Amino acid sequence: MHVATAVRNETSFRPQPQPLAPLRPALRDVNAPACSTCAVRTFCVSPKVDGDIAAALDRLVGTRVRLHKGDVLFRPGDRFTALYAIRMGSCKTVMLTDDGSEQVVGNHLPGEIIGTEAIAAEIHGCQAVALEDSEVCTLPFDRIEALAHADADFQHDLYRLMSREIGRERSAALMLGTMRAEQRLSWFLLDLSSRYQARGYSSTEFVLRMTREEIGSQLGLKLETVSRLFSRFHDEALIHVRGRIVTLIDRIALQHLITTS
Amino acid sequence: MHVATAVRNETSFRPQPQPLAPLRPALRDVNAPACSTCAVRTFCVSPKVDGDIAAALDRLVGTRVRLHKGDVLFRPGDRFTALYAIRMGSCKTVMLTDDGSEQVVGNHLPGEIIGTEAIAAEIHGCQAVALEDSEVCTLPFDRIEALAHADADFQHDLYRLMSREIGRERSAALMLGTMRAEQRLSWFLLDLSSRYQARGYSSTEFVLRMTREEIGSQLGLKLETVSRLFSRFHDEALIHVRGRIVTLIDRIALQHLITTS
């Protein structure tokens, strides 16, 4: 992480009000790579990126945004204009409590859409921060709605997308409300694992993009607790940890931890 | 709670596959009361129930379902066919963990919509149970989508509805992840209070429809902890409690509890 990042973090990337200028093909090739060639298109807004929707989607995507590690995509209070699709890299979303402390409410991999929480109020309620150098596609929401109005299948895809998000949040609540520390960390690792697997990455070996503190925040634990658990899981040969590099050794045992008392 | 309720609970109400028979006006008056005369119409699917949407909404609502306390509206695994709008009474939604224990993930007042978590999988992921004798409007989802396709404003209302739900779930996660027991209960009481107030009920005096165990479940606490906290809040003159009847005395102090430490 560059020294400059702190500065960048302060000033931060702020999405411009979408100009909605006519999209000349030449421009689009640079700023808005086509969905149809995107590596994660099947996990993104609409699973079937072919036929009519393909072209429409390509037209829908606004700009491609490059984020450096630590860059802020949006903050609480920012006006909502667009959803963002992660194309490369990863982000965390963070909510701020009344007393200033913060909680990580999600970590997001390529193909995942963020910003849906802000549709209702038209103001973002959380902060999105790049966990590594990343690329994000801007999906201006007025265009999304126009396409949804024109295409019933796409309309349905969006309802599904948001429904899935509700389900994810519920699972997180279940985790936070019912699980003990070791179960939470196990849940975290298995969740990450399956999401990596779905994207064609290794499901057994991956690099954590969050610090112990951020992981703890997402799991409702303190960083020391997370660190101790990593050590214990390592000692018990459930996983291998070396800093942020994690290898799942005994996935059965990890799953078993969650399901038993 | 009637003795018979246990039996009813077992057999339980299960929504029939929507017949979608032509709706004769005479029949509709009995089974599907008009949104336009509903007490909570402004909190429900679409805030502005007038003009074109009014009639469409009236046509959209399927049947009105009467639930007795303890009746199950849907269970995990049930096929998703419709959203449900609470017209009267209240419900809880419950998720089941892998090991059989359960967690309350939401309590729902008149005007709130439940079932949105099931749109994606077309299978319900949680259980909805009436906390008292209630009435619920069935909103067949195919009709909802058809109306959304026809009317862009209504389409937007639905996105807003689901976005709000995502925001609520996030707030719950924030509560579960960052707050101590006393803060959680305070949060619970103030949340209920403001939702009652929005519906025109007293914001300072209300009847809890959940047991200490159910409240604890929603807050990630044990029933004894909840009971002790009610007693303490009572002793400290923050609230007055007598069984399930609660009166908020010092709302400022309750809010202060949440924001400090």
Added chain:
DNA sequence: CGGATGTTTGAGTAATATCAACTGTGGTGG
């Protein structure tokens, strides 16, 4: 009135947080 369910309260315990010291580690500048 009586049984079932829900609630309160106490005493002891387990889990996790807190405080503190120490140990890598990666990037930067001398």
Added chain:
DNA sequence: CCACCACAGTTGATATTACTCAAACATCCG
């Protein structure tokens, strides 16, 4: 290139919170 510095992570000792177990009490209905 190396030394340093800030940051991240580990580990130990102790404190605190909320859970567990247990018993008594209240309330609601039939």
